[in-house]
Amino acid sequence: MRLALMTDIHANREALEAVLSDAGRRDIDKFAILGDLVGYGPDPEWCVSRVQALVGAGAVCVQGNHDAAVSDPSVSLNGVARKALDWTRQRLDAAQTSFLAALPLTQTLGDVLLVHASANDPAGWIYVTSASRAMPSFRVCDARLIFCGHVHRPQLLTCDARGDVRDHNVPMGAPIPLLRSRRWLAVLGAVGQPRDGSPAAGYAVLDTATNDLTFRRVSYDVATTARKLRAAGLPEPLAERLLAGK
Amino acid sequence: MPLIRPTEGLQIDGFTLGPLLHRGGFATVWEVTHPDHALPMILKVPTILDGDDGPTIVGFEVEQMIMPRLTGPHVPKVIAVGDFAVMPYLVTERIAGASLLALFGTAPLPVPQVVDWAARIASALHALHRQHVIHLDLKPDNILTRADGTIVFIDFGLSRHDRLPDLLAEEFSIPMGTFPYIAPEQYLRRRDDLRSDVFALGAMIYELATGKLPFGKPERLKQVRRRLWRRPVPPRKLNPEIPEWLQEVILRALEVDPAKRYQSAAQLLFDLQHPVQVEITERGRRTETDSTLALFRRWRKMRRVRGFAPPPGLPAQIDKAPILMVAVDLSPETEGLADRLLMSVQRMLVIQPDARVACVNVIKTARLGIDQVVDDAGNHIHVSRLVGLRTWAAGLDLTEERVTFSVLENPDPGTAILDYAAHNHVDHILMGARGHSTTRRFLGSVSSRVVAEAPCSVTVIRLPQLEDPTEA
Numbered sequence: 001m002r003l004a005l006m007t008d009i010h011a012n013r014e015a016l017e018a019v020l021s022d023a024g025r026r027d028i029d030k031f032a033i034l035g036d037l038v039g040y041g042p043d044p045e046w047c048v049s050r051v052q053a054l055v056g057a058g059a060v061c062v063q064g065n066h067d068a069a070v071s072d073p074s075v076s077l078n079g080v081a082r083k084a085l086d087w088t089r090q091r092l093d094a095a096q097t098s099f100l101a102a103l104p105l106t107q108t109l110g111d112v113l114l115v116h117a118s119a120n121d122p123a124g125w126i127y128v129t130s131a132s133r134a135m136p137s138f139r140v141c142d143a144r145l146i147f148c149g150h151v152h153r154p155q156l157l158t159c160d161a162r163g164d165v166r167d168h169n170v171p172m173g174a175p176i177p178l179l180r181s182r183r184w185l186a187v188l189g190a191v192g193q194p195r196d197g198s199p200a201a202g203y204a205v206l207d208t209a210t211n212d213l214t215f216r217r218v219s220y221d222v223a224t225t226a227r228k229l230r231a232a233g234l235p236e237p238l239a240e241r242l243l244a245g246k
Numbered sequence: 247m248p249l250i251r252p253t254e255g256l257q258i259d260g261f262t263l264g265p266l267l268h269r270g271g272f273a274t275v276w277e278v279t280h281p282d283h284a285l286p287m288i289l290k291v292p293t294i295l296d297g298d299d300g301p302t303i304v305g306f307e308v309e310q311m312i313m314p315r316l317t318g319p320h321v322p323k324v325i326a327v328g329d330f331a332v333m334p335y336l337v338t339e340r341i342a343g344a345s346l347l348a349l350f351g352t353a354p355l356p357v358p359q360v361v362d363w364a365a366r367i368a369s370a371l372h373a374l375h376r377q378h379v380i381h382l383d384l385k386p387d388n389i390l391t392r393a394d395g396t397i398v399f400i401d402f403g404l405s406r407h408d409r410l411p412d413l414l415a416e417e418f419s420i421p422m423g424t425f426p427y428i429a430p431e432q433y434l435r436r437r438d439d440l441r442s443d444v445f446a447l448g449a450m451i452y453e454l455a456t457g458k459l460p461f462g463k464p465e466r467l468k469q470v471r472r473r474l475w476r477r478p479v480p481p482r483k484l485n486p487e488i489p490e491w492l493q494e495v496i497l498r499a500l501e502v503d504p505a506k507r508y509q510s511a512a513q514l515l516f517d518l519q520h521p522v523q524v525e526i527t528e529r530g531r532r533t534e535t536d537s538t539l540a541l542f543r544r545w546r547k548m549r550r551v552r553g554f555a556p557p558p559g560l561p562a563q564i565d566k567a568p569i570l571m572v573a574v575d576l577s578p579e580t581e582g583l584a585d586r587l588l589m590s591v592q593r594m595l596v597i598q599p600d601a602r603v604a605c606v607n608v609i610k611t612a613r614l615g616i617d618q619v620v621d622d623a624g625n626h627i628h629v630s631r632l633v634g635l636r637t638w639a640a641g642l643d644l645t646e647e648r649v650t651f652s653v654l655e656n657p658d659p660g661t662a663i664l665d666y667a668a669h670n671h672v673d674h675i676l677m678g679a680r681g682h683s684t685t686r687r688f689l690g691s692v693s694s695r696v697v698a699e700a701p702c703s704v705t706v707i708r709l710p711q712l713e714d715p716t717e718a
Contacts, residue, residue, distance in 0.1 A: 166413070177410070
């Protein structure tokens with residue numbers, strides 16, 4: 001099975017379209033969306049309905065902190081995110097709001113665990129940015145492969161037979177063999193708001209038959225998304241951040 | 247953790263273990279057979295101890311990741327990879343020949359043999375680097391030969407693949423490698439520089455030529471550090487038969503700062519194949535070991551060095567130092583074309599300032615019969631062509647070490663150009679094409695054959711067509 005893994009769409013229609021079209025040429029059998037469909041971006045309603053359609057066709061989807069915050073005001077967000085979310089709430093209809101509220105925090109597919117932020121505290125929205133932050137995720141479950149998002153920067157960590165967790169370089173565009181001698185945690189780059197210095201949308205493809213993972217980047221029309229953000233009156237730093245990939 | 251330990255007669259995934267062939271520090275190697283594979287094969291299993299076996303396992307994981315991705319004659323073909331949960335193993339084809347250890351035991355070898363072995367290893371190493379892999383543990387024990395003499399590298403447990411996560415990057419606090427051959431930057435924990443392999447190659451050529459290791463046999467890490475300031479005894483002091491040019495090649499490969507070494511195995515190979523044109527510097531002429539004062543000065547400079555400038559990415563490193571071959575036609579009627587070719591090379595050198603330029607001219611010899619060695623005026627043809635090439639290239643304004651001149655003799659100029667390109671790992675061929683004539687269209691031109699068959703990029707330069715091209 002070839003599984004396309006996407007996360008942090010953040011209401012960026014152009015980026016999501018570009019990723020889906022790239023994935024469309026790569027024999028994908030199933031989609032997995034790791035949360036944060038909305039927040040920050042100018043096209044929440046389009047993105048939610050696109051993901052709803054994917055889920056209707058068999059995709060799996062988990063909830064991110066921005067998705068949870070739509071109907072749960074207790075989820076803490078920074079100032080800019082808060083403003084964008086207040087704007088987002090008015091754009092979504094009741095069905096879309098309840099779709100987001102009803103998303104599960106984790107999903108399991110065979111030996112794969114999907115979660116937005118961390119496996120050890122899915123609702124705590126921890127940022128897995130280092131080996132020490134990843135260690136608890138390996139400890140709480142026995143999934144061989146853990147995929148998450150939330151950080152907006154791709155990252156690759158492993159836990160070997162001795163329980164040592166290591167942080168590795170992330171090769172782009174080439175298949176990485178996920179050796180069965182260790183467990184793997186991949187933090188995927190964001191579809192809709194990359195922060196690793198490249199504005200191109202990120203996603204990944206897991207091939208369970210060949211047991212490898214490929215991190216991919218797809219360029220999209222960032223200028224259009226930035227223009228829409230500005231036209232909607234959303235905070236200017238959001239547009240600048242998209243253009244710079246920071 | 248693995249459940250099964252290897253023993254003779256063990257059956258696993260259709261393979262039957264034969265006798266134990268080798269017991270190394272980290273792994274055992276067994277002869278193995280399989281009803282579906284007629285090929286002679288070996289099975290390698292890491293020695294799993296019950297205690298802390300981290301290094302063994304990680305090295306084996308690295309091999310399991312990298313080896314199945316390698317192709318070509320210079321690596322063993324991988325047949326199967328075993329599951330860690332049952333018994334980790336790697337089945338590869340069995341390479342008939344022994345390692346080069348025995349050969350190195352007979353060193354010093356006569357110079358022509360040293361050059362031949364060095365060239366074969368360098369050529370194979372370049373082929374490996376082109377597959378995005380840096381070996382990082384090159385030594386005679388890890389080099390085998392096939393029945394036909396082809397060089398094969400084994401043991402990729404410390405290697406680094408440019409497009410895979412480096413499982414070893416954070417694994418150990420001490421540098422990994424084999425002390426006599428390890429490069430200074432590798433000692434300083436760098437694992438991403440192909441020039442570390444060039445250093446190890448230099449150490450091996452030194453050994454073949456002198457019978458001695460350039461830095462002795464350090465047993466402790468602290469002793470390895472000395473190569474940051476202590477220069478090896480000049481090879482010619484140990485073996486006066488070594489020519490200055492070969493010492494130049496060896497000591498350049500062994501430079502402490504990777505930026506001063508050959509930038510790729512292909513560049514080292516190129517010098518081995520063009521000895522007359524190696525520019526001899528102080529390195530080649532050096533006859534004495536450093537004085538205490540000189541040694542002290544270098545120690546003072548190097549003792550605090552924690553690293554060298556990082557290398558560019560691996561593909562960039564290979565591309566950065568390309569070999570540009572220019573096939574120059576020196577006949578008077580194509581002077582305009584030769585000028586245009588010169589301009590194209592000049593332009594290319596602007597964007598590739600590290601390129602080496604190999605200027606080539608072909609003397610078309612008769613297929614049968616005796617060839618003329620002198621022309622009608624009594625000039626030696628080969629020599630006059632060389633002079634012509636040098637005159638043509640004077641316009642490039644390149645230093646001696648960056649340009650070479652070769653006059654090839656062959657009944658078929660296309661074959662001569664193609665052979666030279668393949669033999670020297672040329673990255674790009676530039677050549678002129680004469681106009682369009684009916685004969686040329688009918689018989690096929692040299693340039694079209696080179697374009698069709700060259701192992702690299704080819705740029706064909708033409709003079710702008712006149713409105714009414716009439717053939718002379």
